[in-house]
Amino acid sequence: MAAGRRIDVEEVGDVTIATFVDKKILDENNIQQIGSQLFALVEEDGRKRVILDFSSVEYLSSAALGKLITMDKKVKASSGKLRLCSIRKDIYEVFAITKLNKLFDIKDTQEEALQGF
Amino acid sequence: MISAEEFDELFDEIIPSDTARGQEVQERIIALMEKYKFTERDIFSTRLALEEGIINAIKHGNRMDQNKVVQIRWAISSEKVRVVIKDQGPGFDLCDVPDPTALENLERPCGRGIMLMKAFMDLIEYSERGTILTIEKKQGSE
Structure with a gap:
């Protein structure tokens, strides 16, 4: 299967903002592609400061976590x-239940995520 | 278990160990919930649980074996939706699943599906051998 673009990448100064394209991060193939595209930001492009923007995401499974x-x-x-950043309430609950809100640095908005980063 | 008298409609589908086919069944169940006017919150919770339950059956139960199938039965009324997912794997013991929220497990990339189903559904029950999962969502429950 051809790997479609699963994240939009934008640079603000030395910060990389990766915005998820999919509303549902559920499908196994999509999740594999998202993983590869995210990891490439670090492993191939050598990006050090990365913000993941969830504003389009309505569903997220444990495989995506x-x-x-x-x-x-x-x-x-x-x-x-x-x-x-920009994680809607239902999705934030998924992070809170699994206590991953303690592992990740989560901000309400992209602006907030950029501040002091 | 699903007893027909508790529900208005009942469906039964057997799919191969293929996550795309699992998605199709998921969409049929969600469309049915929309028809029965379940809330957005109910639908969010059920979609999440179906994803976890069906994926577990295909990946961890049947180990993606194309010769094995997953049986999915679902039933709905204006009060509740119940789904029974049965795989052909060796089964598992719920007690052997580590607590993903324990500090030492927090960075493990797997093991959160069952916890999410428990949090979002009104009922989640595994058969003794762990090969049959029953989940239920009541209309309008938090």
Whole structure:
């Protein structure tokens, strides 16, 4: 299957903002592609400061959480920083229930995520 | 288990160990919930649980074996929707699933599906061998 673009990448200064394109991050193939595209930001492009913007995301499964955890590890391993932002209430609940809100640095808006980053 | 007298409509589908086919069944169940005027919140919760339950059956139960199938039965009324997902895997013991929120497991990339189903559904029950999962959502429940 051809790998479609699953994230929009934008640069603000030395910060990379990756915005998810999909409303539903559920499908196994999509999740694999999202993982590869996210990891490439760190492993191939050497980006150190990454913000993941969830404003379009309406659904998220535990398999997607797994990719985010791996992304966090990769960013930390390269001495970078990862922030998550614009997570709607239902989705935030998924993070809170699994206590991943403690693992990730989560901000309400993209502006807030950019501040002091 | 699903007893027909509790529900208005009942469906039964057997799919191969293919996540795309699992998605199709998921969409049929969601469309049915919309027809029965379940709330957006109910639909969010059920979609999440269906995704986790069906994926678990295909990946962890049947180990993606194309010779194995997943049976999905679902029933709905204006009060509730119940889904029973049965795989052909060796089964598992719920007690063997580590707590994903424990500090030492927080960075493990897997093991959160069951926890999410428990949090978002009104009922989640595994059969003794762990090969049959029953989940239920009541209309308008938080």
